[in-house]
Amino acid sequence: MAYEANHVAVRIKGLVAERVPRIDAVAGDARIRDLGLDSVAVMDLVMAVEDQYEVIVPLERLAEIETVDDLIRVVCGLIQGRVVS
């Protein structure tokens, strides 16, 4: 699982970087709002991440996602939940 989590982190940071102009590396502790993504761009990001991993990030869980690492953590949890169930 650790290996996969690492993979997920790299991929999600890539998806964030695609949406932020002029950025070299996305820091895990960067707050998504501070990257200049408005609510529409955040939604687009979340949908792209959902499609990448065939999971659903329920709207009510967005509140707990502030930083890029939060997003990675939530998605890893969802992937694990899918594997378990």
Place this chain on the structure above:
Amino acid sequence: MSLLSHLSPLRDAYHRLTQAGGDPFDVNFDAILSPTEGVLNGSRMLLLGTNNYLGLTFDPACVASAAQALQMQGTGTTGSRIANGTYGGHRALEEQLARFYGRRSAMVFTTGYQANLGMLSSLVGPGDHIVIDADSHASIYDGVKLSRATVTRFRHNDPKDLSCRLGRLPAGGNTLIVVEGVYSMLGDSAPLAEIAAIKREFGAYLLVDEAHSMGVLGKNGRGLAEAAGVEAEVDFIVGTFSKSLGAIGGFCVSDQQDFELLRLVSRPYMFTASLPPSIIASVSAALDRLQQEPALRRRLSDNARRLHTALVAAGFVISPKPSPIISIQLASPELAIAFWNRLIDAGIYINLALPPATPRGIALLRSSVSAAHSEEQLDRVVDAMVAIAGELGVITPRRRAVSG
């Protein structure tokens, strides 16, 4: 640090927006003269952003009904139906709505916003799923939060994406799909036949918000569900009295068993005052007019086509299909604000819609056409828009707009 200091980024953005002239969020009319005309800062304005699709706000029958109810029954109900009781008009309007839609039950709410809150909060709960179009109206976003169900969005008007996401939902619980008849920003409609087929495939329930399509779409004005021929697949229709019916209020109609029990659990129904008799009376008269005069709907669609054809010919970027909501897409909020101000100077009031209220972050000049607009009024709009667009470099004035 003041309590509202978290709003300071908004204050700055708001300030920038008003630099260009008028304040689009603080427009004060001196008077409203008719469904299509008002007075703004002493100048006559042609109104092209009202949602007054059938132009019924000054309809003599609606006004007379409202006035009579006002005289006979007073100004308000001063409480909810649960506490203060149901008036004859409430029940009669619910029966009239149920008949109009051919459904067993109807429930009237105080606004369309509350109708969505009231339905979404009580149809499903924890353990259930709601799947909504990503471009849903704020009342849908707010309503699903109250439900405490798991909420998933699918890409706007994309049945394949809807199907994908339904397939990913964990087993267990009911699933409610929510879409709109006509989307308020761009005037586009949900691909309802495909969505209805998916709903059936997954054994889900379907709610359609026909706020902008009641009285607009369908042979009898029952909205997109009627136009798409899938009324039997739509479990709940939500609508508003604030657009084609020219007043205020909201409703839901359905054939669901135990629908009446919702009156005992739906907090946005139970804990707010019911509509006053005068409003109920004008809405009831407007619903009669909608049914007795299909010519209104024809005039509306003729008007929409006239404006749409002319704006397309002039080279504006607008949605490909005509609808009573016609939105011009502009390259930036600044350009949209400048255009909006120039239109006011030219005596034309339309809606300015800016991100994040718009899809995909686009800036829009949103017009809503009415059956009450004259051809002359619409041609005047086109002339003004083409002239301003030329001055602002929005389109190259290569061709004169051909209207009609």
